[in-house]
Amino acid sequence: MRAAAFSFARVIAWLLIGLTVPGFAAAERAAPSRPATVRLAGLDYVDAAAFGARFGLTVTPAAAGRKLTLANTWHRIELEADTRDIRINGVRVFLGEPLRLAQGRLHVGRIDAEKLLTPILRPGQGEVRLPGPIRVILIDPGHGGNDPGMQNRRLGLDEKTLTLDTARRLKALLTAQGYTVVLTRADDRQLARSKAEDLQARAALVAQAKADLFISLHYNSVESGADRVSGVEVYTLTPQFQYSHSDFERADSTAGIANLGNRHDHWNSLLGYTVHRELLAGLQASDRGLKRGRLAVLRLATCPAVLVEAGFLSNDEEARKIATPAYRQQVAVSIAEAVRQYAAMLEGVRRQRTPGS
Ligand SMILES: [Zn+2]
Incomplete structure (x- = not known):
């Protein structure tokens, strides 16, 4: 039953892609x-x-x-x-x-x-559209205002405060690399009343700011096993027709839909892998993996996008590290280094595709 529904969704989605993304369906066939x-x-x-x-x-x-x-x-x-x-x-x-x-x-x-x-x-392999040069980077400090995000009450830590601090550090580093850097929020606020509207407002800023890269910053938490679970995980948007990391039931009825962010699947993967690798190298944290999810800010992003979970606040030992400016600076340094490498790979592909340059 599910397989039949899936095939039908697939046919509809192919039709939609063919209609909305010129040349895409033809390129796939060819x-x-x-x-x-x-x-x-x-x-x-x-x-x-x-x-x-x-x-x-x-x-x-x-x-x-x-x-x-x-x-x-x-x-x-x-x-x-x-x-x-x-x-x-x-x-x-x-x-x-x-x-x-x-x-x-x-x-x-x-x-x-x-x-x-x-x-x-092999970045750029196949019939993938090459994004323009990176000029504007939008950094999204997760949560804010009435939404504290994850909390460690024992240590008095709110995710919203830590993401904003990390975003400011990353902004300084990327600005020094020559990028125009915009934050989805520069202080302790929500962008809309409801959680859903808040996430939509953040994603809408990607297009408004004409961002070439989107980086959402978060710190993590688990309900059970808090003393065991620690480390870094990085998310990119789940490709069309696949199921997200946590969706073991394969129950996502939207899997066949081509989201805006799916136009960048190729570059999302390269960006996500590079960011995850550099965070692990810089933080020496345990490796929770590069994962995929249909998270609202990634789904709606009009440029390559990544969401970083840079450690677990529910784990007291890791939370104490996250509470130090040195740890958050290292998160920023690792992401900035990943952006530098990603941009260099993008320019490498551009040179290959432009003979004589
Ligand atoms: Zn969060």
Whole structure:
């Protein structure tokens, strides 16, 4: 029943894409280099070894084909059957679909191969639109005003205060890199009365500010297991036709809809991976992974966008670190470094695509 509904949603969504994004549907049909797909558990998959070989990666199987390492001088991808949890250069990344073993060969979901792995392995590969040069960056300090966000009452910490402080630090660093930096809020306020309107107002500022990059800053919390759960996780928008990280029931009836932010799936993945890697390197925090979610601010963003959860306030040990200016400065330094690297990769692609420059 769900599969039938999904197919119908897919047809409608393809029609919508074809109508609203000129050339997109035609480009999808014409893509020449797409590897052969097989249907597994009702989804399109590609042979992981063949995918790696296309990028010149050396393929090393282990555990009777259940594990596969794809590696070259620059990248090392570690894959294992029946999980979404993979490592790219030691960094934890969650796929949208679990890897599957079929006829003794490991397979990766087609959407994961195209929209998550490809941009990290070879930015700009395929028929993806290259965003313009980064000039304006919008930083979004999560929560504010009557919405304190997550709290650690034992230590007297509010997420809204910590995100604003981190945003100011990041603004200073990115301004020094030459960018025009705008904040969704520069003081302790909400942008609208209701939570939904507040998030919409933040996303609307992306277009208003003509932002080329959107960075939403948050600190995390869990209800149970607070003493065990710590670390950093980074979110980008879930690609169309996939399910979000936490949606184990695969119950999201909106999965077939192409959101505004899905125009940037390729660059979202590269940005998210780069930000996550730099945060882990800078903070030495535990790795909760690069994840995907249909979060309002990401869904509505008109430019590549990322949402950072830079540590758990519910974990007293980590919360004490977050409470120090040094930790928040490091969060800002890591993100600023990731932006520098991301921008350099973008310009690299631009030079490749502009012969003679
Ligand atoms: Zn938050």
